[in-house]
Amino acid sequence: MIAVDQILRLPLLPLLVAQGMAVRRRAMILPEPDGLREGRQGRGRLLRVLIAGDSSAAGVGVSDQSVGLSGQLAAHLSPHFDLIWRLEATTGxxxxxxxARLAALPKQHFDVVVLALGVNDVTHGTSRRAFFDQQSELIHLLSTRFAPGLILACGVPQMQLFPALPQPLAWVLGRQSARLDGILAGLDQDHDHVAHIPFQLPQDPDLAAEDGYHPSARAYALWAGVLAEKIRDRYHSSR
Structure with a gap:
């Protein structure tokens, strides 16, 4: 069944195109932060973690990787594990x-893979079918190349809540982000080692970066805390 927002896209198309162009013109372009993209820290049971994805995985919205997703996740995990971590993420x-990026890495082992993807699939019009096929292929690649015991598929953010997006563009993108997030939730059910982590943060202006599009340091800390709890539940500390 075709959803209401999909039906309304055609009559709304001129407005949506205009709003999209306006958002791009006035968008604050934030760089990927400086800082480490791999490291080893902590004591305890050895745990290898790969973080991969888009600009949110890359920490856009903060000034240094230490307060981005990877750095905050490492800070949460290092008190409990001898942590080896690596970040493979790029804006857009x-x-x-x-x-393609992960397929180019040498075969190696990671206990945990964290994926943050979906927003750019929404904005580029990726269909549910294509998203399902690509995410399924990604899970297969990760499983065969890195043999993780746990893949954390972070949910597609609720784009209707992004401060930088005007209505009705925010509503249309929000509906599509929810559909793609439903694909991730379904893959959770199909694979025992995949866990879908809904992207659910409080509606608080302080959780958005200055561009109104990416997470702030506080949002990254909350997000990393949720992920760390899931990882600790699966891999109990030896300390």
Missing amino acids: HQTRDTL
């Missing part, structure tokens, strides 16, 4: 781009 990446 869709699922297909991350597939």
Whole structure:
């Protein structure tokens, strides 16, 4: 069944195109932060973690990787594990781009893979079918190349809540982000080692970066805390 927002896209198309162009013109372009993209820290049971995805995985919205997703996740985990971590993320990446990037890495082992993808698939009009196929291929690649015991598929953010997006563009993108997030939730059910982590943060202006589009340091801390709890539940500390 075709959803209401999909039906209304055609009559709304001129407005949506105009709003999209306006958002791009006035968008504050934030760089990927400086800082480490791999490291080893902590004591305890050895745990290898790969973080991969788009600009949110890359920490856009903060000034240094230490307060981005990877740095905050490492800070949460290092008191409990001998942690080896690596970040493979780039602004603008869709699922297909991350597939190509990770396929180029040498075969190695990671206990946990954290994926943050979906926003660029939404804005580039990736269909549910294509998103399902690409995410399924990504899970297969990760499983065969890195043999993780746990893949954390972070939910597609609720784009209707992004301060930088005007209505009705925010509503249309929000509906599509919810559909793609439903694909991730379904993959959770199909694979025992995949866990879908809904992207659910409080509606608080302080959780958005200055561009109104990316997470702030506080949002990254909350997000990393949720992920760390899931990881600790699966891999109990030896300390």
